[in-house]
Amino acid sequence: MSRSLSQEVAVIGVSCTKFGENFDQSLQEMMVEAGTAACQDAGITMDDVQAAWLGTFSPGFGGGKATITLSDALKMRGRPITRVENYCATGTDAFRNAAAAVAAGQYEIVMVLGAEKLRDRAVRGLQREGIHPYLEAGSTAPGLFALFANRYMHTFGTDRRVLAKVAVKNHGNGALNPKAHFQTKVTEEQVLKAQVIAYPFGLYDCCPTTDGAAAAIVCRADLAAHFRKELILLRGAGLAVMSGKPFLDSTVDYLGFPSTTAAAQQAYKQAGISDPVKEVDFCEVHDCFTWTEITNYEDLGFCKKGEGAKFIEEGRSSLTGDVPFNPSGGLKSFGHPVGATGVRMIYEIVTQLRGDAGARQVKDAKLGLAHNLGGPGAVACVVILGREA
Amino acid sequence: MKGIVGYAVRLPAYSISRDEIARAWQCSSPGGQKRCIRFDEDALTLAAAAAQDCLGSLNGLTVTGLLFASTTAPHLERLNSSLIAAVCDLPSACATIDLSSSLRGAASGLLMALSLVNGGQGESILVCAGDTREADLGSAEEMLLGDAGAAIAVGNQNVIAELLATATVYDDFLDTVRRDRDEFITSFASKFSADRGYLAPMQSAIQCALKQAGVTVQQVSKAALSSPDKRSHLQLAKKLGLAESQAQDIRFNDVGLTGSAMPLLVLSGALESAQPGEIILLAAHGNGADALVFRVTENIRNYKVRVPLAKQAAGLAYASYTQYRKARDYYRNVENGLEISNVMYAKEEHQNIRLHGSECYHCGTRQFPVTQVCVSCRRGDQLREIALARTGTVYTFAQDELYPSPFPPTLMAVVDLAGGGRIYCEVVDCSPADVRIGMPVDLTFRKIKEGGGLYHYYWKCCPRRGQ
Numbered sequence: 001m002s003r004s005l006s007q008e009v010a011v012i013g014v015s016c017t018k019f020g021e022n023f024d025q026s027l028q029e030m031m032v033e034a035g036t037a038a039c040q041d042a043g044i045t046m047d048d049v050q051a052a053w054l055g056t057f058s059p060g061f062g063g064g065k066a067t068i069t070l071s072d073a074l075k076m077r078g079r080p081i082t083r084v085e086n087y088c089a090t091g092t093d094a095f096r097n098a099a100a101a102v103a104a105g106q107y108e109i110v111m112v113l114g115a116e117k118l119r120d121r122a123v124r125g126l127q128r129e130g131i132h133p134y135l136e137a138g139s140t141a142p143g144l145f146a147l148f149a150n151r152y153m154h155t156f157g158t159d160r161r162v163l164a165k166v167a168v169k170n171h172g173n174g175a176l177n178p179k180a181h182f183q184t185k186v187t188e189e190q191v192l193k194a195q196v197i198a199y200p201f202g203l204y205d206c207c208p209t210t211d212g213a214a215a216a217i218v219c220r221a222d223l224a225a226h227f228r229k230e231l232i233l234l235r236g237a238g239l240a241v242m243s244g245k246p247f248l249d250s251t252v253d254y255l256g257f258p259s260t261t262a263a264a265q266q267a268y269k270q271a272g273i274s275d276p277v278k279e280v281d282f283c284e285v286h287d288c289f290t291w292t293e294i295t296n297y298e299d300l301g302f303c304k305k306g307e308g309a310k311f312i313e314e315g316r317s318s319l320t321g322d323v324p325f326n327p328s329g330g331l332k333s334f335g336h337p338v339g340a341t342g343v344r345m346i347y348e349i350v351t352q353l354r355g356d357a358g359a360r361q362v363k364d365a366k367l368g369l370a371h372n373l374g375g376p377g378a379v380a381c382v383v384i385l386g387r388e389a
Numbered sequence: 390m391k392g393i394v395g396y397a398v399r400l401p402a403y404s405i406s407r408d409e410i411a412r413a414w415q416c417s418s419p420g421g422q423k424r425c426i427r428f429d430e431d432a433l434t435l436a437a438a439a440a441q442d443c444l445g446s447l448n449g450l451t452v453t454g455l456l457f458a459s460t461t462a463p464h465l466e467r468l469n470s471s472l473i474a475a476v477c478d479l480p481s482a483c484a485t486i487d488l489s490s491s492l493r494g495a496a497s498g499l500l501m502a503l504s505l506v507n508g509g510q511g512e513s514i515l516v517c518a519g520d521t522r523e524a525d526l527g528s529a530e531e532m533l534l535g536d537a538g539a540a541i542a543v544g545n546q547n548v549i550a551e552l553l554a555t556a557t558v559y560d561d562f563l564d565t566v567r568r569d570r571d572e573f574i575t576s577f578a579s580k581f582s583a584d585r586g587y588l589a590p591m592q593s594a595i596q597c598a599l600k601q602a603g604v605t606v607q608q609v610s611k612a613a614l615s616s617p618d619k620r621s622h623l624q625l626a627k628k629l630g631l632a633e634s635q636a637q638d639i640r641f642n643d644v645g646l647t648g649s650a651m652p653l654l655v656l657s658g659a660l661e662s663a664q665p666g667e668i669i670l671l672a673a674h675g676n677g678a679d680a681l682v683f684r685v686t687e688n689i690r691n692y693k694v695r696v697p698l699a700k701q702a703a704g705l706a707y708a709s710y711t712q713y714r715k716a717r718d719y720y721r722n723v724e725n726g727l728e729i730s731n732v733m734y735a736k737e738e739h740q741n742i743r744l745h746g747s748e749c750y751h752c753g754t755r756q757f758p759v760t761q762v763c764v765s766c767r768r769g770d771q772l773r774e775i776a777l778a779r780t781g782t783v784y785t786f787a788q789d790e791l792y793p794s795p796f797p798p799t800l801m802a803v804v805d806l807a808g809g810g811r812i813y814c815e816v817v818d819c820s821p822a823d824v825r826i827g828m829p830v831d832l833t834f835r836k837i838k839e840g841g842g843l844y845h846y847y848w849k850c851c852p853r854r855g856q
Contacts, residue, residue: 247813
């Protein structure tokens with residue numbers, strides 16, 4: 001019988017840099033900013049951090065390949081540092097590993113830091129690195145997700161307008177978020193008329209590539225009261241890996257992401273959640289493309305397969321709905337610095353649970369879910385955090 | 390009996406109107422259109438496509454040789470025919486020979502192949518050709534040259550046209566020349582060239598072959614004659630005493646002068662409408678001439694060509710000369726840096742080039758690529774390598790504007806292969822508006838990238854041909 005992470009681990013500090021085109025900051029500078037601010041938020045110093053997990057995805061530019069990137073930035077010497085890379089789910093998986101080490105009793109206080117600098121390169125889209133030169137030739141991130149969206153829309157008769165609603169909602173939330181990459185609202189018409197990137201995705205259906213860093217301080221639950229008055233505990237964390245080449249797997253139906261469902265089931269079980277739509281107060285989910293958020297509603301169990309369109313059309317995922325999705329603005333609007341995104345989600349969940357989210361505050365936020373997706377559904381990580389009464 | 394056992398032609402899906410080229414250069418147009426490659430095609434891919442179609446009609450003959458004729462083969466050092474043989478998934482004991490530098494290379498290849506098939510029963514040798522010749526930009530020839538691939542299989546069983554006689558002559562005559570360092574042909578087109586470089590050797594070889602075959606000109610039903618221009622073959626027919634109508638159409642008006650592929654293309658055209666008992670003459674020129682005389686057999690009635698010429702009309706046209714040039718020069722201008730290890734190439738040749746996958750003995754699932762653990766039942770001890778089907782249907786697709794391409798969007802599809810196995814590849818020869826879920830497709834071997842001093846080839850798919 002495996003031991004649950006639930007109730008063992010607390011998050012006592014979080015931070016996040018401004019996301020966007022951070023041309024005035026290097027990768028190291030963003031890491032220092034995020035790491036220092038997280039320690040301050042927790043009321044600790046860097047010396048109190050016993051181990052660290054670094055989440056970076058694309059090591060090609062500006063460093064980030066190895067643990068030394070973190071030790072050199074923060075001069076964190078003589079302690080264990082582990083680098084985690086798990087596609088776009090890198091940040092949450094770094095957090096999950098850090099939490100597991102604390103829950104195991106190996107450390108009392110550790111740091112999770114995700115960082116990425118994607119805007120220094122003058123290329124459109126995310127660089128596809130380390131892929132098979134033949135079997136994956138011709139692939140891009142929007143192209144790979146469009147394969148899913150087209151099959152899904154063909155099967156369920158979904159309209160592009162439904163996808164546009166996700167962009168409108170998340171841009172609207174991002175407009176309330178001073179750290180978001182994009183802080184402007186968009187209209188449904190703007191979304192539908194934008195330049196096509198990979199049909200059905202237009203420009204506003206795609207998240208941007210972004211610079212940014214985020215950090216969290218994770219601590220043993222029984223020690224948390226020494227640092228913060230409110231107690232925010234990890235309630236569950238699941239990770240599921242599927243194929244990185246779903247396009248070669250004839251068992252894949254292209255209607256959603258079983259990795260999300262599997263990771264969510266793990267997390268729900270640990271958290272004792274049987275009906276997420278009633279029990280979870282809000283979600284930060286991986287909306288790399290608008291359609292991804294639609295399938296996330298379904299794959300996470302908030303509605304049935306094929307009913308994601310109805311879920312957003314009824315306004316249930318809006319900031320004032322019964323389960324707000326992406327109050328931060330999501331990847332769509334907050335931005336997507338790959339390795340940082342998952343840790344940024346933890347930052348947003350904690351900020352909401354503390355009631356510190358300002359204009360984008362979710363009412364009565366007690367239990368929040370972060371969902372990170374990597375590859376075209378290859379990896380999914382779900383983390384659930386709750387505020388103790 | 391030995392002779393022709395199969396034939397196939399592959400015309401590229403794209404065309405350009407000659408008027409459009411003339412408009413760009415402000416010169417006069419000979420009218421009509423020519424067929425031309427997409428940026429991912431070359432002489433090798435055209436020939437390989439024709440070779441596969443031809444092999445598909447052979448009904449299980451053992452292929453013991455593959456000859457490839459071209460003046461524009463992509464590799465000057467690296468055996469092009471061995472790559473085509475691998476694409477055709479032929480066994481390693483197959484003889485592979487490249488025939489270069491002559492427009493009559495394919496006809497010479499037929500002479501050679503026919504002399505090689507004396508051996509065992511049920512044996513066949515494939516001769517394929519492809520050309521994508523270039524003339525100086527803005528020259529009159531630029532409007533004439535067209536791209537095509539074609540293949541003829543010879544053998545000693547199920548013969549559809551029996552070989553009666555052959556003849557060859559050579560002549561070191563200065564006609565059309567392209568040196569090792571040249572991109573474009575240099576042509577001495579003139580009446581003297583037509584008389585001395587074309588008519589004289591062709592007449593000489595043809596007369597010799599007919600005499601050997603014991604056949605008079607009057608007995609010839611169809612003459613498949615190559616031609617250096619729009620109409621010299623008609624003049625030759627007349628000189629031989631044939632009616633112009635007996636000279637098989639060289640497809641100048643709608644395809645162009647197709648170089649090494651022309652003799653096989655014209656012969657295929659003749660075979661498509663041939664009746665048992667007819668005498669067919671093939672003659673090809675180029676620093677001399679080769680002539681072959683065949684008599685069509687009863688087997689022609691049962692032969693089913695994979696995609697008849699009549700079903701290969703150009704589906705897509707380049708709207709302007711600029712687009713046409715862009716399609717030809719894209720990879721020349723874009724070195725996109727893909728480098729691979731030859732260890733990986735060797736290790737994965739069966740899957741990447743031969744399109745092999747695995748079949749699970751336990752659950753029967755077919756899968757691509759060659760794999761160690763079954764994707765369906767997850768057993769790791771029950772898999773055997775198999776050749777996968779080269780047809781399928783589109784399961785889902787994407788129209789990707791982001792992927793670098795001279796003509797975005799790049800159409801990408803997840804294709805379920807007939808009989809099982811799933812592949813992810815580009816959809817080519819298809820306008821973006823036409824791609825749809827459930828669309829039947831043929832796999833087609835194309836260039837995917839250039840880089841590290843290599844052309845990289847892999848599989849793509851196109852709308853099912855011949856429908």
